[in-house]
Amino acid sequence: MRGWKRFTDWLLPRELTRRARAFAWASLATEIAIVGTGGSVRLTASGLGCPAWPLCTPDSLVPVPELGFHALVEFSNRMMSGVVALVALFTFLFLARQLRARRELFWLSFALGVLVLVQAGIGGITVLSSLESYIVGLHFVISAAMVVLAATLVWFVHLPAGRAAPLPRWVRGLAWTTATAAALTVLVGILTTGSGPHAGDLDVARNGLPTELMEHLHAWPAYVLFGLTLLLVLLAWRNGFVATRNLALWLVGAEFLQIAVGLYQSRNGLPALAVGVHMVLACLLLAIMTAVVLSTTRPRADTRTKP
Structure with a gap:
């Protein structure tokens, strides 16, 4: 026993x-x-x-x-x-x-x-x-x-x-707005992939959406996401929100890689390996984005420095 x-x-x-x-x-x-x-x-x-x-x-x-x-x-x-x-x-x-x-x-x-x-x-x-x-x-x-x-x-x-007190409302709002742009980018990316050549089987029909147009629609929220993240880094840096700043910098790095891979694959006929890397990076980006939001809504006690 x-x-x-x-x-x-x-x-x-x-x-x-x-x-x-x-x-x-x-x-x-x-x-x-x-x-x-x-x-x-x-x-x-x-x-x-x-x-x-x-x-x-x-x-x-x-x-x-x-x-x-x-x-x-x-x-x-x-x-x-x-x-x-x-x-x-x-x-x-x-x-x-x-x-x-x-x-x-x-x-x-x-x-x-x-x-x-x-x-x-x-x-x-x-x-x-x-x-x-x-x-x-x-x-x-x-x-x-x-x-x-x-x-x-x-x-x-x-x-x-x-529970530590959340960061000010304006930074939480900016973090959530950035997260919304990230979610929209991924969702449009899923539709874009569904219109492309990688169906999972050679005889499977695609979703019928125009791939070239979908690539542009996918890029627009991605660039908005990149701009919002840079703004979040700048404002977190100026206001001494250390954890948010550091995580947002990691997010900038992930987004830069995503943009680079996205441009490469769209200009080279959507090679399979590049598309696969793009998919995995999207999930890594979402994980970091989640941490950015949580650093503003459920921060540790040591997430700020004195101005």
């Missing part, structure tokens, strides 16, 4: 532990990584490599040799989904007893676990619908939301239980 109690105390700790913090980071890392593996499925035209779901074929859980390379790529992404699910499960278990003391940790980890199941269902619908473009896009939207939730969880597991 004593050994069982030790095991349950390890699996369901009463306190916020170092392993809970480590698994919060692992949740964020795996949520971003699965966007990369999912992108590889789409960009190598392997979306129907496993033609059935949840089995790879009607008679086999794993790929059979006859299906070849594309089945291995698609099945690898399914296995990555299992890794994400396990990480989400252990993250929730390590935080399950925080419902009273730190309820935000409980509900964030719970929401991530629920969305893993939702994503599995949408993944199945994606295959069964033969990669319908808007369902594939929804799959990415849910992934982006999970990245934001995981980034929020990482922030909160490192935040003391006591």
